[in-house]
Amino acid sequence: MVKWQLSLGILLLALAVLAIGLPHANGAWFAFWNASDVQQANEWILLTVYRIPEVFIAVLAGMALAVSGLLLQTVLNNPLAGPSILGLTSGSHLFVALVLMGGSFSSDLFQDVSTTFAAAFGAFVFGMLILLIATKMRSAVSLLLVGMMLGTFVSAFTGLLMSHADSMSLKSFTMWSFGSLRQVALDQIPLIASVFMVVFIAAFFLVKPLNAMVLGEHQAAFLGVNIVRNRWIVILIVSLLTGLVTAFCGPIAFIGLIVPNIVKMTLKTANHLHLMIASALIGGIVLLICSMLIRLLEPLIVLPINTLTSLIGAPVVLLLLLKKIRNA
Amino acid sequence: MLKFQQCTVLQKRTLFSIPELILDRGQFVALIGANGTGKSTFLSSFSGGKSIQGDLTFDEHDWWKIQPKERAKMVALVDNRFQGLEHLSTQEYLELGRFPYTNLIGRLTEKDKSLIAEIAEEMQLKTLLNQATSTLSDGERQRASIARALIQETPIILLDEPTSFLDYPTKRSIMNLVKKIVEEHGKLVIMATHDLELSVQFCSHWMVIQPDIKQLEMIEGNVTVEQLILKAFPGVS
Known part of the structure; x- marks a missing residue:
C-alpha cells in the first residue's frame, strides 16, 4: 500500500516537472533553462506568471476535489456522490454570480477574498441543504436528481442576473464560469496553499470516524461515532475545499466523483487513511494531465478545463452507473 | 445488570411502556412484537437518541450519562441492513469491532490483532478474511457481523432480526451460535425476531410487546408459540 502511494507521489512530481517544462508552440523543452539572456528573461516571465501557478493550481484543485468526493461518498453512503454532481458547485456558482454581478468592488485583493468567500459560502449552504435532503432519502440515484434540480435552478437564476448585469461584471462572471487553471497569479499561491493545508490536515482527523461510517450511520453510532458532529465537520471541510477550487478555477466537474471510485476499486480497502492519500495523489495527477492536454491541443482547439473533464467524465460515470445497476 | 423502571419507548408517539424490567448476563432474550410496535426503535435507542424515557x-450507572465512547464498550449491534462493500474486506470489517478501543488514527495493538484472529477462528471465518464483504453469502455476513460484535467485547449484544433473510438450516446454525455465545461468553443478548418457533426453542426469556395495552411483558421459563401469538398478536386466531 505504502509502495503504491510512494510511486503515485513520484509520478505526480515527475508530471509536475514535465508540465513546467512543456514547450511553447515550437520552442524547446525547459526553454527557461538554456536560452540567451534576452530570451531567458521572457521565458522566466512565462514560467513564473503562467506555468508555475497553473501547475500548482491544477495539482491542488485535483487533490481538493478528489478528497471532497471521497468524504461525501462515505458520509452520504453513496458511491455516486461528488461535489459537482450533488450541486455544491452550483452553490458556489450562485453566490459568485451574486457577488460579481450584484455589487461592485474596487480593490483587487478584496475581490479575491470575496469571490473565494462567496464560493465557499455557497458550497456550504448547498452542502447543508443536500445533507438535510440526504437524511430523508434512501436511494442513491434520487439524490443525484436533487443535485441536478439545484443545478438547473441556479443556472436559471444566474441567467436572470446576467440579463440585468452591466457588461463589465457580465464579462468577469462569464470568464469565471468557463473554468480555467490560468486565473491564479504567483503571489496568490501562499494564501491558497495555506488555506488548503489547514483544511487538508483537518480532513485527516476524520479518518477514524469515516472508517466506521462506511457501515452506515446506525452501526457507526453503536461504535461510538458522533454522527451529527462528524457530518457537519465533513460538510464544512468539503465546502471549503470545493469553494476554494471553484473560486479560483471556476466549476470543474466529475473529478470528485470518479477519482475516489477508481481508488476504491484498485486499492480494495476501506481504510480512509490510504483512500484519502491515494485520492489526493490521483486527483492531482488527473487534473495535471488535463492541463497538459489543454496546452498540447492549444494550437488546434481551445478547451476550457470544465469541458475537458466533462467530455471524459460523463462516459465514465455512465459506465459506473451501469455497473451499479447490474449489481443492484 | 440492565434495569428499567417506569420507562416509555416513544418516537413522535408513545409506542409502549416498561413498568419494571431487569435483564442480566447469560440471558438470551427474544423481543417479539408486530411490525410498527417499536422493536427497532427500542434497539436503536441504546446508541443514544431520546426514544427511551x-x-x-447499567450496573447502577445512569445509562444516559455514559459517554458515547464508553457506551460503545457496553453494547454492540448486529443489524441486517449492512449489505457489504466491494472495497471492505472481512478482515477490515472485523477490525472495526475494536473501534471504541483504538487511538485517534485507529491503530490496532498486538492484543487487538490476536483477539480478532481468535474470534475469527472461533466463528469459522478464517477462510473468508480476505474476501470482500459484498461477496459473502447472507449467512456468512451474519456470522461476520456477530463476530464483529464479539470483537467489540461488550457485555450486551443486540440483534435486529438476524435470521430474516436466511434459509432454515442457516437460521438454526445462527441461533445455535448465538446460544453458545450467551452460555460461553456470558453475554446478555437481546434479539428482535419474527421467528417465534426458533425463539421458543433457543431463547431463555421472551419480551413481548402487547399492542392492546402498549406494554412490554417479560416471560421466563417455558413458553409455547401459541402463548406468544396470543400476547403479541391478539387479533390472530
Whole structure:
C-alpha cells in the first residue's frame, strides 16, 4: 500500500516537472533553462506568471476535489456522490454570480477574498441543504436528481442576473464560469496553499470516524461515532475545499466523483487513511494531465478545463452507473 | 445488570411502556412484537437518541450519562441492513469491532490483532478474511457481523432480526451460535425476531410487546408459540 502511494507521489512530481517544462508552440523543452539572456528573461516571465501557478493550481484543485468526493461518498453512503454532481458547485456558482454581478468592488485583493468567500459560502449552504435532503432519502440515484434540480435552478437564476448585469461584471462572471487553471497569479499561491493545508490536515482527523461510517450511520453510532458532529465537520471541510477550487478555477466537474471510485476499486480497502492519500495523489495527477492536454491541443482547439473533464467524465460515470445497476 | 423502571419507548408517539424490567448476563432474550410496535426503535435507542424515557441503569450507572465512547464498550449491534462493500474486506470489517478501543488514527495493538484472529477462528471465518464483504453469502455476513460484535467485547449484544433473510438450516446454525455465545461468553443478548418457533426453542426469556395495552411483558421459563401469538398478536386466531 505504502509502495503504491510512494510511486503515485513520484509520478505526480515527475508530471509536475514535465508540465513546467512543456514547450511553447515550437520552442524547446525547459526553454527557461538554456536560452540567451534576452530570451531567458521572457521565458522566466512565462514560467513564473503562467506555468508555475497553473501547475500548482491544477495539482491542488485535483487533490481538493478528489478528497471532497471521497468524504461525501462515505458520509452520504453513496458511491455516486461528488461535489459537482450533488450541486455544491452550483452553490458556489450562485453566490459568485451574486457577488460579481450584484455589487461592485474596487480593490483587487478584496475581490479575491470575496469571490473565494462567496464560493465557499455557497458550497456550504448547498452542502447543508443536500445533507438535510440526504437524511430523508434512501436511494442513491434520487439524490443525484436533487443535485441536478439545484443545478438547473441556479443556472436559471444566474441567467436572470446576467440579463440585468452591466457588461463589465457580465464579462468577469462569464470568464469565471468557463473554468480555467490560468486565473491564479504567483503571489496568490501562499494564501491558497495555506488555506488548503489547514483544511487538508483537518480532513485527516476524520479518518477514524469515516472508517466506521462506511457501515452506515446506525452501526457507526453503536461504535461510538458522533454522527451529527462528524457530518457537519465533513460538510464544512468539503465546502471549503470545493469553494476554494471553484473560486479560483471556476466549476470543474466529475473529478470528485470518479477519482475516489477508481481508488476504491484498485486499492480494495476501506481504510480512509490510504483512500484519502491515494485520492489526493490521483486527483492531482488527473487534473495535471488535463492541463497538459489543454496546452498540447492549444494550437488546434481551445478547451476550457470544465469541458475537458466533462467530455471524459460523463462516459465514465455512465459506465459506473451501469455497473451499479447490474449489481443492484 | 440492565434495569428499567417506569420507562416509555416513544418516537413522535408513545409506542409502549416498561413498568419494571431487569435483564442480566447469560440471558438470551427474544423481543417479539408486530411490525410498527417499536422493536427497532427500542434497539436503536441504546446508541443514544431520546426514544427511551425514564430510569435506565447499567450496573447502577445512569445509562444516559455514559459517554458515547464508553457506551460503545457496553453494547454492540448486529443489524441486517449492512449489505457489504466491494472495497471492505472481512478482515477490515472485523477490525472495526475494536473501534471504541483504538487511538485517534485507529491503530490496532498486538492484543487487538490476536483477539480478532481468535474470534475469527472461533466463528469459522478464517477462510473468508480476505474476501470482500459484498461477496459473502447472507449467512456468512451474519456470522461476520456477530463476530464483529464479539470483537467489540461488550457485555450486551443486540440483534435486529438476524435470521430474516436466511434459509432454515442457516437460521438454526445462527441461533445455535448465538446460544453458545450467551452460555460461553456470558453475554446478555437481546434479539428482535419474527421467528417465534426458533425463539421458543433457543431463547431463555421472551419480551413481548402487547399492542392492546402498549406494554412490554417479560416471560421466563417455558413458553409455547401459541402463548406468544396470543400476547403479541391478539387479533390472530
